[in-house]
Amino acid sequence: MSTNKKVNVIACSGMGKVYGLMAREAVLHTVQHLCPEQAKTLCLAYIVTGDEEALAGFDNQPCITVDGCPAMCSAKSVAAMGGDIKEELKVLDVMKLHKGAKPGTATELTLEGWAITEEIAAKIAERVQEIQKEER
Amino acid sequence: MAEELKIGVVSCSGEDCAGGTISRLATRKMMDSIRPDNTVTICLPLFLAGGQEERAFAKEYPTIAVEGCKRACAKRGTEKYSGKVNSVVFVSDLIGDEVAEGPVLSTRDLTDEHRVMVDKVAAEVTKQFDEIMNAKGKDSGARKSSSCSCGCDC
16 A cells, blocks of 8 residues: 555666766666656756755655765755755765676666666665655 | 857757657757767756756857756756757747647657658758857858767777
């Protein structure tokens, strides 16, 4: 059973490096395939504008941020805009488990990159389930 | 020798619609293959999450915003935190509202048709890029590696 409202899962913009693309694709995989009924994503660029409508997207629901680099743009921006962050996930933490892996480029992932991205998505989905239980 | 002019191409994050994915890929194409020598980019949220160096981006470089949807977050975010952009490319003007406002796309689900759209948007960005270059009296044809000015050593 899930609660009515969805957990917000928000990736960094991730334009500069492969880890950013992995963050984005992991979030999309989570909200589109792993837990579409329990999670949704929000566009970080829209949040950063500070528009009332953009911030209403938080919907008073907990957030998971997913960042591709140490700049932690998603976590910092969501926090600055008043989002309730329950988990800050870092792609680099997962990459440490895959030393020597070649995940691709900021434009395109390799098969290895997709496999690691799915692993990240599974972690996100696990936290989504846990947070929904905690919120009940 | 004069320092080579670089132009900032700033894509929206593009998490809300298919146009966002096209916007991101067109920006990447500028960096990877069309004008790698002269294109710099920045992750838009870094204007907020970063420091003074990141916020100086649009003052340091002429900037083109590439927008996946009509909210124009790339332009508005850049101008709110950094400086005025020189031009804006709206993906929906080039591929149509219906496609641009469709569901957000994973790069895994890209079709040949989407790739043609990326090329079309990249061509418009290139046109505006070269107009800025010409206005500055520089040649944008030379090739070197591109760079990201996100401060994270990309």
